[in-house]
Amino acid sequence: MDRRVFLTGLVCFAGVAPAEAGDETIRLRNFYNKDQSFSDYAVSMQGTRVAVSGFMAPPLKADSQFFVLTSRPMAVCPFCETSADWPDDILAVYTKRVFDVAPFNVPIVTHGTLELGTYKDPETGFVSRVRIVNAIYDRS
């Protein structure tokens, strides 16, 4: 039944040739069916550049290249509180550069290459099902 799998995932920065970013900004929920399986849309977009709207959960540390994108504002960071009640539809974002932290409740749009499949980050132990890599973000 569950699904609330936590994200992360290092992943191959090298060798991923970003396709052209689409015009459409999508929601995290577009990646999932009701039963938490990947949607046809997610499968079809795997390996391509996507733009996803959401909110930046507070990162663990400054000068990071990783954050969690949530569909609704989450005031706690994923590593700081092990019992945090994370929703199912969160997205691991690996950024191209060290990024400026956005307040947890400011809407942003992230652009990056979509990766699907369970991955455990060897550094943090965080497990993700969906990631975008080589990412940048804008305030929406």
Next chain:
Amino acid sequence: MKRSLIAATALVAFSTASFAQDVAQKDSKWFTDALAKIQEMSIRQPITAKAKNVILFTADGNGVGTNYATRLFVGQQKGGLGEEYVLPYEQFPNLALVKTYNTNAQTPDSAPTASAMNTGVKSKFSTINVSENAVASDCSTLAGNELTTFAELMEKAGKSVGVISTARITHATPAAVYVNTVDRDWEDNTGIPEDCAQKDIADQLAEAMKSGRVDVAMGGGRRHFFPTDVTDEEGKGGKRTDGRNLIEELKGSGAQYAWDEESFKALTTGNNAPIIGLFESSHMKYEHDRTGEPSIAEMTEAAIKAMAGNENGYYLVVEAGRVDHANHDGNLHRTLTDGAAFAEAVALADQLTNDEDTLIIVTADHEHAIAFNGYCGRGSPITGLCYEIDDAGEKHLDTLNMADDGKPYTVAGFLNGPGAVLVKGEDEKFTAPEGRQTVTQEEATDPDYIQQAMIPLSSETHSGEDVAVYAKGPWAHLFDGTVEQNYIFHVMNHAVNAQ
């Protein structure tokens, strides 16, 4: 009773007088509907038999304002304008307003509010079923301050006891059925100080089920019942560091265990085996997101059917725990979809029981900092933007009301929370250089939309505003006027002991 008969006589007289009057509006549906209500009220008789069963429904955080929003939401989902809709429990004959403060808090917390309903006295913020002399989180103040719970009284009276929540079953409201604790957060052994003899909340539930004081418990919170080195059915780790697996202990003592929709459907009733259902590692899903686990209505039905075989009756507490959580998130859509699911559970329980022997109480533990704007035309979407009133018609115009900043605004908002229009800048100051965010109707009615708020807080707060209590069945008429929250216990206790 005498007073209500006198009142009824007066109402009949008034009703008759109204019929006799030749008023211009006598054919209006508003007029005739109200006359029909007078007729209904004037012949209403209280039920004064002893209550065999008591069902206490609590939608956490569902104060009068939040409940108003749920009413409109469900009405609009059903195709109406919304304002005219009546929720199932709003049809109950008896109603009172409830003062929810704690002994040391103007703004209440769910722990002592649930405690008040289960013990008959108010207590301090963050504590459950201990007297107001106990100090929150101070283990040394537990001894001697433990209170007797309604569930204990019911067990002694030979009744079955059940507790259901869409939050963790170890969370404040459900815990008040079976626990005595100076700290609501001691859900497993990890939070308890080393020199403290108090048992954690999950342990107290397991003990209550093994001893026969609790017969049915269903909700979330599986992680508090097994050790950190064990992985559950969904791949999640436990929280306990004392090595105990309470789920295995309960199964070993003869309990039935369910963890998902399939195992929930496989539960059997009528064999007097206790039932423990733990459907999530933490809280169960919001109704909007629910998959693979039972609804609050389905759990309610299962609990009633499991306990209905007890000829002495039962006490069942059902909590819609996540109405509160979505309000804390400022996400009104999920507040209202969980509120709608709660209403369905109440309606189903009403269908499955008999008014003559079952007291059903529907209430909330506290309200939230929710507020409503005006002046919106009829049918303005309750989660969306406020439309102008049509001076010539009934339904709203298609033009939006605009604030002085030239932007539209939602019908509902919050005084504080994550939707605050002031956001933290790089200089750590909270500002809104471009003013409020402009929102479209499509954006505002999106299920993930966060209503705008005034004061920036990461989690929206409760408020001390009154909640309502609706009731039907034996002695439900004891609910009237404005009451203290601990009075709810006394109505239940009177109803089950009436001679």
